[in-house]
Amino acid sequence: MKTVMSKKSVIALYVLPSLILVLILIYIPIVLSGYYGLTDWNGVGKMKFIGLDNYITLIHDKLFWTSTWHSILLGLFSVLSLIGYLIVSLILASKLRGSNLLRKIYIIPMLLSSVAIAQLWVKIYDPNNGMINSILTSLGVEHTPLWLADPKIALYAIFLPIVWQYAGFYIIILYAALINVPEELIEAARIDGANAFQIAYKIKIPLISGVLKVLVILAVVGSLKYFDLIYVMTGGGPGHASEVMASYMYKEAFGKFNFGYGSAIGFGLLVISMAATWLIQKFLKTKSDD
Amino acid sequence: MNQMETAKVDMPSTPVLPAPKRIKSTALKKAGMGLLYIVLIAIAILQIYPLIWLFELSLKTNQEVFGMSPFALPKHPQWSNYVDAWTSGNIKSYFFNSVWYTIVAVVLTLILASFVTFALTRMQWKLKGFILALFMAAYMIPLHSTLIPLFNIFNHAHLINNPLSIIISYVTFNLPITVMILLGFYKSLPREIEEAAIMDGCSVHRLFFRITLPMTAPVLSTAAIINMIYNWNEFVFVNTFINSEKWKTLTVGVNNFVGQYLTDWGAIGATLVISILPILIAYIFLSDRIIEGLAAGSVKG
Numbered sequence: 236m237k238t239v240m241s242k243k244s245v246i247a248l249y250v251l252p253s254l255i256l257v258l259i260l261i262y263i264p265i266v267l268s269g270y271y272g273l274t275d276w277n278g279v280g281k282m283k284f285i286g287l288d289n290y291i292t293l294i295h296d297k298l299f300w301t302s303t304w305h306s307i308l309l310g311l312f313s314v315l316s317l318i319g320y321l322i323v324s325l326i327l328a329s330k331l332r333g334s335n336l337l338r339k340i341y342i343i344p345m346l347l348s349s350v351a352i353a354q355l356w357v358k359i360y361d362p363n364n365g366m367i368n369s370i371l372t373s374l375g376v377e378h379t380p381l382w383l384a385d386p387k388i389a390l391y392a393i394f395l396p397i398v399w400q401y402a403g404f405y406i407i408i409l410y411a412a413l414i415n416v417p418e419e420l421i422e423a424a425r426i427d428g429a430n431a432f433q434i435a436y437k438i439k440i441p442l443i444s445g446v447l448k449v450l451v452i453l454a455v456v457g458s459l460k461y462f463d464l465i466y467v468m469t470g471g472g473p474g475h476a477s478e479v480m481a482s483y484m485y486k487e488a489f490g491k492f493n494f495g496y497g498s499a500i501g502f503g504l505l506v507i508s509m510a511a512t513w514l515i516q517k518f519l520k521t522k523s524d525d
Numbered sequence: 526m527n528q529m530e531t532a533k534v535d536m537p538s539t540p541v542l543p544a545p546k547r548i549k550s551t552a553l554k555k556a557g558m559g560l561l562y563i564v565l566i567a568i569a570i571l572q573i574y575p576l577i578w579l580f581e582l583s584l585k586t587n588q589e590v591f592g593m594s595p596f597a598l599p600k601h602p603q604w605s606n607y608v609d610a611w612t613s614g615n616i617k618s619y620f621f622n623s624v625w626y627t628i629v630a631v632v633l634t635l636i637l638a639s640f641v642t643f644a645l646t647r648m649q650w651k652l653k654g655f656i657l658a659l660f661m662a663a664y665m666i667p668l669h670s671t672l673i674p675l676f677n678i679f680n681h682a683h684l685i686n687n688p689l690s691i692i693i694s695y696v697t698f699n700l701p702i703t704v705m706i707l708l709g710f711y712k713s714l715p716r717e718i719e720e721a722a723i724m725d726g727c728s729v730h731r732l733f734f735r736i737t738l739p740m741t742a743p744v745l746s747t748a749a750i751i752n753m754i755y756n757w758n759e760f761v762f763v764n765t766f767i768n769s770e771k772w773k774t775l776t777v778g779v780n781n782f783v784g785q786y787l788t789d790w791g792a793i794g795a796t797l798v799i800s801i802l803p804i805l806i807a808y809i810f811l812s813d814r815i816i817e818g819l820a821a822g823s824v825k826g
Contacts, residue, residue: 241649245729249640249648250656253700256637260697261663264674271673278676323568326561339812340569343576346808346815347801348758350776354783354797355579358790366578369595403572404819411820460667463760467780481669488673489765498673505670512665 265505272499277492289499299500302471302478303507305390309479310458310511312394313401314451320402321447324409325435338410342403349400349463356396357383357468383469386476393465393477400464401457405450412446413439448519452512459508480504576801583607583794590790606795614785615770616796619778626688626774627756630695631749637696638703638748639741643733645704646711647719664701672765679766690766691774695756702755703748706821710744750811751818754804775800 272289274282293299323341327334344352359366360382368379382392416439424434440447462481465471471478471486481504488497582590584602610616644650645657675694676685684690718740722732738745763777773781779800783793808815 239723239729240647242729243650246644246648246650249644249733253637253641253704254656254659256693256697257660257663257700259678260675260694261666261671262659264671264678265666267674267677268670271677278673279680323565326565331561331565337565337569338816341572342816342819343805343808344572345819346754346804348760348776350758350760350780351797351801354780354793355575358582358793359575359578364591364595364790366575366595399572399575402568407816408820456665456667460669462669467760481667484669485672485761489676494673494677501670501673504667508665508667508670 268498268505269502270498271495272502274495274498276495276498278488278494282495285495289496292496293499293503298475298478299480299483299503301475302480302483303503305477306459306461306479306481306507308390309394309397309461310455313397313454313458316398316402317405317447317450317454320405321409321440323402324406324413325439327406328410328413328439329431334410338403338407340403341406344400344402345404347400350467352396352400353464353467360392384473386473389469389473390477393468396464396468397461405454408446408450409443412443416442448515451519452515455511455515456508459511460504480507579794580798582790583798585791585794587789587791603791606791607799610782610792610795610799613792614782615773615778616775616782616799618771619773619775620799622688622772623757623775626691626695627753630692630699630756631752633692633696634699634703634752635745635749638700638707639738639745640733641700642704642707642711643737646708647716647737648729660701660704664705668698669761672761676765685766686769686772688767688772691762691772694762694766695759699752699755703752706748706751706818707741707744709821710741714740746811747814747818747821750807750814753807754815757804 271282273284273286275285275288276282327337331337358364360368362368362379362381362384365382367382371379380388383389385392420438420442421434424438429437460481461479462485465477465479466482466485469477471482475483480500484497484500484504487493487500578595581599583606584599584604585606586599586601586603589597589599641656641660645653679685679687679690682690684693714737719732719736722736727736758776759774760776760780763774764780767773767777770778779796782796786792
C-alpha cells in the first residue's frame with residue numbers, strides 16, 4: 236500500500252500541472268513585478284534598467300500615499316463594519332426563527348459582479364434621477380449632494396455599496412462560527428444568571444476570536460487591493476479623490492503606459508498588504524495561537 | 526477548523542427550558558424580539574431592494590426614468606428594453622463568451638484541484654507541507670501585483686486577445702481556494718474503501734477516477750458553483766488581456782455598453798439584469814451549496 240501511494244511519478248503527474256501554473260502565473264510575476272519596478276518601460280519597447288529610481292520616486296509620490304491612505308481608510312471602515320456584522324450574526328445565531336432565510340437574502344449582493352453593483356449604484360447615486368437624492372428631496376433637503384461627483388464625499392459614498400456587497404459574506408461566516416459555540420457553555424452561563432449581552436461578550440465572542448481574526452485580515456487585505464468597484468464607479472476620481480493603490484497602478488500602467496512605474500506601485504501594494512497581514516497576525520494574538 | 530462542516534446543519538429550534546424566574550420579563554422579551562425582527566427585516570429589505578429597483582428600472586421608458594420619481598413603478602413594462610439590449614451591441618456574444626469561459630475554466634480547475642488535493646491528503650511524500658503552504662499563501666497575494674508581469678508573459682506568448690489567457694488565469698487564480706474547499710472534505714472522507722481497493726491491486730489512477738472522485742461529488746458541486754460565480758463576475762483579467770469585441774465577456778462588455786448608451790437607462794438596466802440573472806437563477810436552486818462554499822473557502826486557512 237505504502238509503495239503504491241508514494242510513487243513519485245504519480246505524485247508529480249497530479250501536483251505538477253497545478254504547481255507550474257501557480258508558480259508561473261502567481262509567484263514568478265510577483266518577483267517580476269519587483270524587477271520591472273527597476274526599469275523604465277512602456278510595456279512593449281525595450282526595458283531600460285534605471286536602478287531604484289522608480290522606488291525613490293514612489294516614496295516621494297504624494298499621489299501614491301494619498302491612494303494608499305484611501306486604501307487604508309477602506310480597510311479601517313471594513314474592520315469597523317465587522318462590529319455591525321457581528322451584532323447581526325449574534326442575533327441571527329440566537330436560534331431565531333427565519334434566520335436561514337434572512338441569511339440567504341443578506342448574501343445575495345455578494346453573488347453579483349462588482350461591475351453590475353457599481354453600475355447599479357452609479358444610478359442610485361445619480362444626483363438628478365437617483366434613488367437617494369429623491370428620498371432626500373422628499374424629506375425637504377434643498378441642496379442634495381452630488382455624491383460621486385463631489386471630491387469630498389466620493390470615497391465615502393463608495394463605501395456604502397462595499398458594505399452592502401460584503402455584509403452577507405461576513406454574516407454567514409460569523410453565523411457559522413457562532414452556532415458552533417457549545418450549547419452547554421451558554422446554558423451553564425444562563426443558569427449562573429448571565430444575560431444575553433454577558434453571554435455574547437464573555438463567552439461567544441472570545442470563542443470565535445480565531446474566526447474574527449481571519450475576518451479582520453480578509454477585510455484589511457481585501458480593502459487594500461480593492462479595485463473593480465472603484466474603477467467602474469469613479470475611475471478613482473473626481474480628480475484623485477477616490478484613488479486607491481490598485482486603481483493608481485492600473486492607470487499608470489495600462490492608461491499611461493508607465494509599466495516600470497506601475498510595477499513599482501504594484502510591488503508597493505504587495506509589500507503593504509503583506510505588512511498589514513503580518514501586523515494583524517502579530518497584534519491580534521488569539522488563544523489558539525499560544 | 527471543522528466548524529464549517531457543521532455550519533450548514535441548522536440546529537432545530539429546541540424548546541427553551543422552562544424558567545419560572547423570568548416569567549415577568551416575557552412581555553418585555555417579546556417586545557425586544559419584535560424590535561430585533563424589525564431590524565433584521567429592514568436589513569433584508571436594504572439588501573434586496575436595490576435589485577428590485579434595478580429590475581423596475583429595466584422596464585421603464587426614458588420619460589419615466591427622467592420625468593418621474595425613481596420609486597414610481599413602470600406603467601407599461603418595456604420588455605422591448607431587453608430585446609434592444611440583447612440585439613444591439615454585442616451583448617449576445619459577450620454572454621456566450623462568459624458561458625464557455627466559465628464552463629471550461631470550472632472543469633479544468635476542479636480536475637486540477639482534485640489531483641492536488643488527492644496527492645496532498647492520500648499520498649505520502651516529503652514536500653507535502655511546503656506545497657500546501659505554497660497554495661495557501663497564493664490565496665493571499667493581491668492579483669493586481671501580478672497584473673503587469675502577467676500581461677507581459679501573455680504578450681510574449683501571443684495570448685493577448687486570446688481566450689486562452691483568460692481561461693488559464695481563471696484556473697490558476699481559483700486553484701488555491703478550490704483546494705481549500707476540497708481539502709476539508711477529503712480529510713473527513715473515510716479511507717477504508719480506498720485502502721481496500723489498493724489491497725485488491727487497484728492502480729492509483731483507477732482509484733482516483735473510479736472511487737475517490739465520485740465520492741467527492743458533493744464538495745465538487747460546491748466548489749463548482751463558487752468557481753462559476755467568481756469566473757462569471759471576473760472583470761480585471763478580461764479588461765486587461767482582451768481588446769477585441771469578439772472575445773470580451775459580459776462584465777467588461779456590459780461596462781463598455783453602459784459607457785456608450787449613457788442616457789438610455791432602461792436599456793442599461795436590462796443589460797445589467799441579463800448579466801446577473803444566471804447567477805441569481807443558480808442561487809435559487811443551489812443557495813445552500815453556495816453559502817457553504819463561501820464560508821468554507823474563506824476561513825479554512
